[in-house]
Each structure stands twice: as structure tokens, then as C-alpha cells.
Amino acid sequence: MASLEGKTALVTGASRGIGRAVAERLAADGALVAVNYARDEAAAAETVAAITKKGGRAFPVRAELGVPGDVDALFAALDRELGSDAPVDVLVHNAGINVSAVIEDVTPEMYDRGFAVNTRAAFFVTRRALARMPDGGRIVTITSGVTRIAFPEGIAYAMTKGALDSFTLALAKHLGPRGITVNNVAPGIIDTDINAGWLRGDADAWRASAARAALGRVGEPSDVADVVAFLASDDARWVTGATIDATGGSDL
Numbered sequence: 001m002a003s004l005e006g007k008t009a010l011v012t013g014a015s016r017g018i019g020r021a022v023a024e025r026l027a028a029d030g031a032l033v034a035v036n037y038a039r040d041e042a043a044a045a046e047t048v049a050a051i052t053k054k055g056g057r058a059f060p061v062r063a064e065l066g067v068p069g070d071v072d073a074l075f076a077a078l079d080r081e082l083g084s085d086a087p088v089d090v091l092v093h094n095a096g097i098n099v100s101a102v103i104e105d106v107t108p109e110m111y112d113r114g115f116a117v118n119t120r121a122a123f124f125v126t127r128r129a130l131a132r133m134p135d136g137g138r139i140v141t142i143t144s145g146v147t148r149i150a151f152p153e154g155i156a157y158a159m160t161k162g163a164l165d166s167f168t169l170a171l172a173k174h175l176g177p178r179g180i181t182v183n184n185v186a187p188g189i190i191d192t193d194i195n196a197g198w199l200r201g202d203a204d205a206w207r208a209s210a211a212r213a214a215l216g217r218v219g220e221p222s223d224v225a226d227v228v229a230f231l232a233s234d235d236a237r238w239v240t241g242a243t244i245d246a247t248g249g250s251d252l
Contacts, residue, residue, distance in 0.1 A: 003030045004026060004089075004232065006030070007030070008032045008088055008090070009089065009092065009232065010033075010034040010090070010129070011026065012093055012121070012125065013036060013037070014034075014037065014044070014094060015037035015043035016047075016192070016193050018094055018187065018192060019092075020043075022225045023058060024050060024054075025228070026092075026232060029232075032058070032059075033051065033056070034081070035059065036095065037061070038064040038065065041060070044062070048060055059081050061074065066097075066118075066120065066121050067116070070121060071124045074125060088132050090140070091125070091129050091140070092232070095118075096142070097117045099111070101156070106156045111156050114160050115160050115163075118160035122164060123167060126139060126171070133180060136179040137178075137179075137180045138236075139171070139182040140183055140232060141182075142224070143161045143165060143186045144186055145245065145246075145250055145251075146158040146161060147165055165243060168241060181239060181240040182241065183236070183241070185227050186247065187219060187223075188212070188213060188247025189213070190221060190223070191218050191219065212251055216248075227244050
């Protein structure tokens with residue numbers, strides 16, 4: 001894997017789960033990582049501490065996404081740490097919330113909140129980041145395997161992620177002349193806090209989830225982070241506009 005030495009990476013929603021694993025992996029590959037978080041300062045501090053303990057470099061960036069002024073808050077916090085002229089070489093969109101309900105139970109408030117966090121924030125964070133991303137930069141978005149399978153229990157959530165698929169395709173074409181690659185990583189069922197309520201501690205749910213994957217197990221955050229690290233590296237210089245399936249072959 002090519003080194004990320006000298007690169008700066010911004011990972012949204014990086015205090016826990018997949019985001020934390022991505023931050024740790026990019027730091028291990030040499031990047032200086034901005035660990036974005038919304039409210040859980042302690043979790044962000046733990047992520048930074050885990051990175052520095054292994055010799056990596058990271059710092060926390062507090063900004064809740066999906067609310068008015070979110071992009072300004074994010075980049076103001078980034079500028080306080082790095083300065084306004086510092087580049088963002090790698091941008092990873094991981095921040096997201098689950099909208100778990102069938103269509104009859106999805107309220108306008110749930111729908112709007114899901115799109116604000118999962119879709120709108122990624123769009124406008126990218127828009128701001130492009131002014132400071134050097135040619136040859138990397139943009140990676142965590143989408144979901146539910147964009148290719150029927151998922152009635154999370155229809156609005158799937159829609160937020162499906163919109164990002166279209167965003168990535170158009171952006172990859174738009175940024176191709178600058179050598180900036182834009183790709184998605186689509187996880188399946190991953191053992192993270194967002195799934196803890198129904199997955200952890202329920203042996204039947206765990207077995208059923210593992211059985212959905214061709215590889216026969218529930219995914220780990222590192223399974224996704226390693227794919228992100230590939231796309232962030234120079235090894236993936238000829239990959240753009242793609243969605244990499246990281247579901248372990250779920251529902252094949």
C-alpha cells in the first residue's frame with residue numbers, strides 16, 4: 001500500500017465505528033487525520049489517543065453536520081488547527097444517521113434529518129473542501145449495500161445513500177481533469193454502535209446477519225477501513241466513479 005506521508009485527511013463522523021477505524025488506518029499509513037465529531041468529545045479524544053499511541057498524528061474537530069452553519073463550523077475548527085491555507089488531500093464522508101422505518105412510519109422530520117446529515121452535508125462539505133484540495137486528491141464516501149437490495153425497513157435511509165451514488169458519479173467526471181478520484185465504499189452489516197441495539201447481545205440476530213454474507217460473518221469496521229485506505233492511496237489512482245462493495249457478499 002502506498003504511503004500517505006505528508007497528506008492531510010479529514011474524516012467526518014470519526015469518533016466511533018467505521019469512522020474511527022478509517023481514521024486509525026489512514027493515520028497508520030502516515031496521514032495527519034482530522035477526527036470530526038458532533039457531540040461525543042470523549043470518544044473523539046479516545047480515537048486521537050489511540051492514533052497517537054501508535055505513533056500516528058491526529059486532532060479532533062468538533063462540528064455537528066446536518067444543522068445550519070455546519071460547514072462553516074467544520075472548516076473554522078479545521079483552520080484553527082492547521083491554518084486556512086492547509087490542504088485537504090483526502091476527504092472521507094462517513095458521518096451518517098440511520099432512518100429505520102417503513103414508509104408508513106417515516107415522518108417529514110425523520111426524512112429531512114436523514115437527508116441533511118447523510119446527503120446534504122456530504123455535498124456542501126465537498127464543495128468547500130474542493131478549494132483546498134490539491135490536484136490528485138481523494139474523496140471517499142461511505143454509502144451502503146442497501147442501495148442495491150430492497151430494504152423496506154430503511155427506505156429513507158437507502159434513498160439518502162442512493163443519492164450519494166449519483167453524486168459520486170457526477171463528481172468523478174467533473175473532477176477527473178484535476179486527477180481527483182471520487183469513490184464509494186458500500187458496507188453491509190457491520191458491528192458498530194449504530195447497530196448495537198438490535199445486533200449485539202442477540203444471538204439469533206447475529207447468526208441471521210452473518211448468514212446473509214457469502215463470507216459467513218458480521219463485518220468489522222476494519223473491513224471497511226482497509227478498503228477506504230486503498231482508495232485513498234496512490235494504488236487506486238486509476239479507480240474513480242466506482243462503488244466498492246464491502247458487504248462480504250451479502251444477499252448474493
